[in-house]
Amino acid sequence: MTDQSTKPVGGESLFTVLVALCANVLIATAKSVVAVITGSASMVAEAAHSWADAGNEVFLVVAERRAGQPRDEAHPYGYGREAYVWSMFAAFGLFTAGAVVSIWHGIQSWSAAEGEAEVDYRWAYAVLALAFVLEGASFLQARRQTRLAARRVGLTVLPFIARTSNPTLRAVFLEDAAALVGLVIAGAGIGLHQATGDARWDAVGSIAVGLLLGVVAFFLIGRNRDFLVGQAASPALRRKALEGLLDHPAVERVTFLHLEFVGAARILVVAAVDLVGDDVETRVAEQLHDVSDAIKRQDMIEDAIVTLSRPESPSLDLASYR
Numbered sequence: 027m028t029d030q031s032t033k034p035v036g037g038e039s040l041f042t043v044l045v046a047l048c049a050n051v052l053i054a055t056a057k058s059v060v061a062v063i064t065g066s067a068s069m070v071a072e073a074a075h076s077w078a079d080a081g082n083e084v085f086l087v088v089a090e091r092r093a094g095q096p097r098d099e100a101h102p103y104g105y106g107r108e109a110y111v112w113s114m115f116a117a118f119g120l121f122t123a124g125a126v127v128s129i130w131h132g133i134q135s136w137s138a139a140e141g142e143a144e145v146d147y148r149w150a151y152a153v154l155a156l157a158f159v160l161e162g163a164s165f166l167q168a169r170r171q172t173r174l175a176a177r178r179v180g181l182t183v184l185p186f187i188a189r190t191s192n193p194t195l196r197a198v199f200l201e202d203a204a205a206l207v208g209l210v211i212a213g214a215g216i217g218l219h220q221a222t223g224d225a226r227w228d229a230v231g232s233i234a235v236g237l238l239l240g241v242v243a244f245f246l247i248g249r250n251r252d253f254l255v256g257q258a259a260s261p262a263l264r265r266k267a268l269e270g271l272l273d274h275p276a277v278e279r280v281t282f283l284h285l286e287f288v289g290a291a292r293i294l295v296v297a298a299v300d301l302v303g304d305d306v307e308t309r310v311a312e313q314l315h316d317v318s319d320a321i322k323r324q325d326m327i328e329d330a331i332v333t334l335s336r337p338e339s340p341s342l343d344l345a346s347y348r
Contacts, residue, residue, distance in 0.1 A: 038171055039090055039192060039194050039195050039290075040087070040090040040091075040194075041167075042167050042168050042171050042194070042195060042198050043083055043086045043087050043090060043194050044087065045163070045164050045167045045168075046083050046086075046164040046167075046198045046201070047080060047083035047084065047086075047087065049161060049164040050076055050079045050080040050083055050164075051080050053076045053156070053157045053160050053161065054076035054077040054079070054080055056153050056156050056157065057076050057157070058077075060149045060150070060152070060153045063149060076157075078119060078120075078123030078124060078127070079120075079123075079124070079201065081119060081123070082116040082119045082120055082123075082197075082201070083116075083198075085113070085115045085116035085119065086113060086194045086197055086198065088112050089108060089109040089110075089111070089112030089113050089116070089193065090109065090194055092105055092108040092109075092112065093105055093106050093107075093109035093289055093290065095108075102329070103288045103292075103328050103329055104289060104328055105289070106288050106289010106290060106292040106328065107253070107254060107288060107289055109192075109193050109194060109289060109290050110193050110250045110253045110254045111254070113194060113197055113246070113250050114246075114247060114250040114251070114254070116197055116246075117197065117243050117246035117247045117250060118247065120201065120239055120242065120243040120246065121239070121240060121243035121244070121247070124236070124239040124240075124243065125236045125237070125239040125240035125243055126236070126240075127236070128233070128235045128236030128239060129232070129233050129236030129237065131232050131236075132228075132229045132230070132232030132236060135226075135228055135232060136226050136229035136230075136233075147216065147220050150216050151213070151216070154209055154212060157205075157209055158206065158209050161202055161205045161206050161209065162206060164198070164202050165199070165202035165203060165206060168195065168198045168199040168202055169183065169199065171195060172186060172187060172195060172199055175190070175195070187200065188249075190290075191253060191257070191287045191290050191291055192290040192291065193246075193249070193250055193253065194290075196246065196249065197246055200242050200245070200246065201242065204238055204239055207238060208235040208238055208239070211231050211234050211235050211238070212231050212232075212235060214231060215229075215231020215234075216228065253287055256287075257287045258284070258285060258286055258287075259285035259286070259287065259293060263285055264283060265344060267283060267285055267297075267321070268280055268283055268344055269344065270320075270321065270324065271283070271297060271299060271317070271321070272344075274317055275302070276301050276302055276313045276316060276317060277299045277300070277301060277302070277317060278299075278300045278302045279299070279300045279341040280298070280299050280335075280341065280342045281298045281299070281300065281335040281336070281339035281340065281341055281342060282296070282297060282335070282339070282342070283295075283298075283342055284296040284297070288328050288329075289328065291326050292328040293326050293327055293328060294328055294329050294330075295321055295327060295329070295331070296330075296331045297317075297321075297330070297332050297333075298333050298334065298336075298339065299314075299317060299332060299333075299334070299335055300334070300335040300337075300341075301313050301314075301334070310334070314332050314333070314334070318330045318331070318332045
């Protein structure tokens with residue numbers, strides 16, 4: 027069974043997050059040094075924003091590590107949903123330390139534009155160029171992993187990012203993409219400031235970057251919320267699961283089927299089936315266990331709960347999942 031998420035291979039999602047973390051730390055350090063040299067309030071805000079981004083990546087590292095813990099008695103379906111919790115923290119961080127700070131700083135800069143000291147444009151452009159290279163390297167790693175995963179399920183990159191159950195990959199991809207667009211916006215604001223002598227262009231750039239980050243943050247928050255409250259699997263996945271159940275020799279029909287994500291590329295299956303024949307209770311119990319075990323042997327299945335159907339319950343139709 028495959029998914030629009032696909033199972034992370036060999037800790038590649040963790041590697042992608044670590045690449046982004048290293049890039050953000052280097053960018054934040056460069057911006058901090060330039061902020062000290064130039065005394066630019068805008069660069070101070072940019073440095074604070076990059077340090078906040080690095081902090082968000084730490085949340086994503088924690089998400090990957092905690093979600094990978096084996097199941098136990100307290101968590102019979104594993105710790106997969108931990109990834110959505112910590113990714114939610116990262117998304118809130120992007121909103122508060124990214125969007126809100128950038129918009130607020132832009133409003134303040136607009137008000138104080140006339141009294142703002144001249145920026146050393148050489149240092150500003152240099153740090154933006156360095157940031158673009160480092161963010162670009164991080165984005166290329168996220169894009170490479172995303173393209174490979176999307177190709178396996180026959181999707182292009184953006185639809186895959188919208189649907190995937192892997193929250194860390196989605197967060198790194200979108201945050202890096204937003205950072206690259208934000209650097210272009212910031213560069214345009216500085217260029218217009220230099221060309222016109224009007225510092226309010228810097229303020230416009232800061233506000234525009236904040237709005238961009240706000241859109242990304244709200245999208246990430248919404249998707250993490252969807253998976254935390256119980257994201258059902260797609261009709262294509264449900265159809266494959268139903269086909270697998272009906273192909274089992276002990277199953278005559280299926281009357282109920284629910285697939286729910288309990289982590290990145292981890293699915294809980296709940297089904298009600300009508301078994302072939304009318305065996306005694308002990309034999310029926312064995313057959314139900316056999317059906318459940320067959321389901322759990324499939325890729326992505328965290329656990330499967332199979333019960334008997336009521337005689338009057340209607341059968342599920344494969345055609346309804348096309």
